[in-house]
Amino acid sequence: MNPIDQAKNAEAFLADTTHEDRLDKLLWMMRMRRDAAARLVTEWEELRTLASEIKEHTLSNLAEYLEQFEANAKANGVIVHWATDAHEHNQIVYDILAENRIETLIKSKSMLTEECELRPFLERRNIRVTETDLGERIQQLDDQPPGHIVGPSIHKTTKDVATLFSQKYGSDPNNEDPAYLAGVMRDNTRPDILHATAGMTGANFVVAETGAIVVATNEGNADLSAHTPKLHICSAGIEKIIPTTESLAVFIRLLTRSATGDAITQYTSSFRGPRKGATMHVVLVDNGRSERLGMGRFWHSLKCIRCAACMNTCPVYRRSGGLSYGATYMGPIGIIVMPTFDVRKYSELPFASTLNGSCSNVCPVKIDIHEQIYGWREIMEAKGQIQVVKKAAMRVADKVLSSPELYQVSTTALSTTLDLLPHFAIYNRLNAWGKHRDVPEAALETFHQWYKNHRLKANEVLGL
Amino acid sequence: MMEAALMIPCYIDVFYPQVGIATLELLERLGVDVVYPKEQTCCGQPMANSGCYQEAKATEEHCANVFGSFEYVVTPSGSCTHHIRNKFTAGADSPERQRLSKNTYDLIEFLHDVLKVREFPWATFEHKVALHTSCSAIRGLNMASMSERVHDAVFSKPKALLSGVPGIQFVDFDRVDECCGFGGTFSVTEEAVAAKMGYDKLAFMHKASPDCIVSSDMSCLMHLQGCARRQKQEIPFLHVAEILNGVSL
Numbered sequence: 001m002n003p004i005d006q007a008k009n010a011e012a013f014l015a016d017t018t019h020e021d022r023l024d025k026l027l028w029m030m031r032m033r034r035d036a037a038a039r040l041v042t043e044w045e046e047l048r049t050l051a052s053e054i055k056e057h058t059l060s061n062l063a064e065y066l067e068q069f070e071a072n073a074k075a076n077g078v079i080v081h082w083a084t085d086a087h088e089h090n091q092i093v094y095d096i097l098a099e100n101r102i103e104t105l106i107k108s109k110s111m112l113t114e115e116c117e118l119r120p121f122l123e124r125r126n127i128r129v130t131e132t133d134l135g136e137r138i139q140q141l142d143d144q145p146p147g148h149i150v151g152p153s154i155h156k157t158t159k160d161v162a163t164l165f166s167q168k169y170g171s172d173p174n175n176e177d178p179a180y181l182a183g184v185m186r187d188n189t190r191p192d193i194l195h196a197t198a199g200m201t202g203a204n205f206v207v208a209e210t211g212a213i214v215v216a217t218n219e220g221n222a223d224l225s226a227h228t229p230k231l232h233i234c235s236a237g238i239e240k241i242i243p244t245t246e247s248l249a250v251f252i253r254l255l256t257r258s259a260t261g262d263a264i265t266q267y268t269s270s271f272r273g274p275r276k277g278a279t280m281h282v283v284l285v286d287n288g289r290s291e292r293l294g295m296g297r298f299w300h301s302l303k304c305i306r307c308a309a310c311m312n313t314c315p316v317y318r319r320s321g322g323l324s325y326g327a328t329y330m331g332p333i334g335i336i337v338m339p340t341f342d343v344r345k346y347s348e349l350p351f352a353s354t355l356n357g358s359c360s361n362v363c364p365v366k367i368d369i370h371e372q373i374y375g376w377r378e379i380m381e382a383k384g385q386i387q388v389v390k391k392a393a394m395r396v397a398d399k400v401l402s403s404p405e406l407y408q409v410s411t412t413a414l415s416t417t418l419d420l421l422p423h424f425a426i427y428n429r430l431n432a433w434g435k436h437r438d439v440p441e442a443a444l445e446t447f448h449q450w451y452k453n454h455r456l457k458a459n460e461v462l463g464l
Numbered sequence: 465m466m467e468a469a470l471m472i473p474c475y476i477d478v479f480y481p482q483v484g485i486a487t488l489e490l491l492e493r494l495g496v497d498v499v500y501p502k503e504q505t506c507c508g509q510p511m512a513n514s515g516c517y518q519e520a521k522a523t524e525e526h527c528a529n530v531f532g533s534f535e536y537v538v539t540p541s542g543s544c545t546h547h548i549r550n551k552f553t554a555g556a557d558s559p560e561r562q563r564l565s566k567n568t569y570d571l572i573e574f575l576h577d578v579l580k581v582r583e584f585p586w587a588t589f590e591h592k593v594a595l596h597t598s599c600s601a602i603r604g605l606n607m608a609s610m611s612e613r614v615h616d617a618v619f620s621k622p623k624a625l626l627s628g629v630p631g632i633q634f635v636d637f638d639r640v641d642e643c644c645g646f647g648g649t650f651s652v653t654e655e656a657v658a659a660k661m662g663y664d665k666l667a668f669m670h671k672a673s674p675d676c677i678v679s680s681d682m683s684c685l686m687h688l689q690g691c692a693r694r695q696k697q698e699i700p701f702l703h704v705a706e707i708l709n710g711v712s713l
């Protein structure tokens with residue numbers, strides 16, 4: 001499989017300025033709201049440090065905490081499953097549904113189920129799945145993966161949604177009023193929710209001490225999905241575990257402030273066990289996480305609480321759109337996580353960054369995201385995943401720049417061409433620099449020549 | 465007299481020799497004995513930044529050999545300084561390499577923290593300046609406060625220095641420390657996004673009606689200038705060193 005060409009996808013996204021401009025402004029506003037929220041919490045930086053330390057501690061003692069969770073959850077009446085990979089996860093979920101003869105499933109947003117591609121797996125087995133998160137449902141109807149981990153359809157305009165709903169639900173294509181559109185969705189999904197016989201949620205946090213699953217939503221749809229049917233299945237990545245309810249408080253204070261600038265989501269729901277007469281399952285999923293935990297430089301990415309602050313602040317993400325990454329996780333966190341799933345497919349992602357470092361500064365759990373992006377570039381070289389043209393250009397640069405003689409020859413022979421941008425530009429795709437920018441003109445005299453002519457010669461004249 | 469070696473990044477050597485000259489003259493005015501080692505080429509950043517460590521090895525080693533014996537190495541480039549100080553690992557570890565990593569200063573740091581100059585009486589600049597500080601300088605070298613760290617005190621070393629030039633005024637513009645889109649090899653591998661970031665940066669600055677755009681990193685300016693010229697904007701672009709050395713528009 002060819003690597004995902006993020007740059008090309010981004011160019012296509014940029015060609016349509018309405019969407020790009022809107023996405024950029026909207027997410028920058030989120031970033032500003034995040035800043036304002038953080039300003040109101042005097043101990044913000046201490047909270048980040050604490051959150052990072054709690055995560056590092058938990059991940060360093062992962063096995064014990066997971067077992068503690070399992071014991072407590074079982075004591076609460078929850079059935080706990082362990083899945084090594086995506087396929088096993090999907091099979092477990094399907095088996096539970098099949099056993100209970102379930103044909104319709106409602107579900108709240110879960111990036112893990114996206115990662116496992118659960119929906120197509122179940123649909124191929126004739127189970128009808130309805131997403132209950134508004135943005136996720138929009139993406140489902142449009143047959144598109146999420147473009148953002150907090151707002152899956154954030155790249156769409158209200159016009160896009162009005163058009164989509166008119167095609168799918170026969171609503172008024174010209175009515176772009178968000179309240180109207182939300183109403184259309186409600187009218188169309190409520191029956192599914194009320195009649196569903198099984199509900200699924202993800203998990204923001206898994207609390208070892210109590211065996212509780214904690215889910216944060218603004219729409220209350222996790223509660224609907226968990227409480228309406230008699231069967232609740234929750235999928236959680238094993239890195240979601242935290243030790244105690246007390247530590248949960250640290251993350252709750254950081255999560256929504258980092259994501260949208262609100263102090264807290266409308267609903268923060270804790271599911272600790274099945275309701276009377278109902279069943280609750282928790283599927284704990286590894287899917288490459290243990291392996292990542294063993295990666296000396298990159299295990300920190302497991303601290304992620306999926307707040308999307310790094311995407312909102314990322315100048316590249318805002319101008320490329322989330323779909324350009326061709327990945328479940330996109331933006332800065334996606335760049336450092338996706339190659340652990342498939343190094344070739346995602347080999348270009350580490351280059352979709354200017355390494356500006358803003359992401360690391362906003363990350364509530366202090367992942368050194370941009371340092372990891374830099375580190376992944378090195379891995380791509382070591383694994384032979386650097387494009388042939390780029391590599392060839394760098395070889396030339398290597399020759400020229402490591403030799404003072406060659407360097408002098410190639411810099412003084414220049415007139416006004418791109419010849420010398422070489423060290424980073426000669427491998428341009430069809431003279432990429434010049435597509436949207438003028439090329440700098442080489443000076444008539446390099447600094448080196450000037451120095452020779454004005455200083456060294458002068459010194460000779462003066463007999464120095 | 466304090467001795468310092470002058471490191472002129474390859475793109476300044478070729479495209480912006482006037483910035484090298486301003487840096488040299490400025491240091492000399494301040495009484496520094498400036499040595500310019502003529503065997504110098506580049507710090508290896510373009511290759512290492514692209515993931516090509518093997519290709520960066522010889523250049524980094526050459527750089528360490530040329531500059532490794534000086535007590536101060538000064539360069540008018542935040543990104544080269546950031547590379548040499550924090551990322552200089554492609555070449556073999558050696559005493560020269562370690563010394564160079566430790567002794568390299570961006571010009572702004574050298575003036576602000578080592579020489580501690582605040583006044584530039586030979587210069588006047590009666591113009592409104594839009595000051596752009598590179599991400600390497602801000603988040604790599606801590607040369608200015610970062611907007612994400614909302615509880616930190618606000619400061620900017622380049623601005624503190626420029627404030628010592630009589631007549632200068634600064635304009636405020638939106639998203640002041642958002643990346644301009646240069647990003648080294650990024651500027652060509654992701655040219656569409658890079659250019660859009662550059663255009664956006666210029667638009668934010670333009671709203672504040674500056675007379676010129678100023679930075680202590682010429683690489684950002686090379687990119688922004690390329691964007692501006694394509695849009696037929698004639699606004700001047702200047703390195704901080706040029707203003708501190710007394711350039712007039």
Ligand code: SF4
Pocket residue numbers: 303304305306307308309310311333359362363364365366367369
């Ligand atoms: S990496 Fe950090 S900022 Fe990005 S989504 Fe995860 S927790 Fe949030």
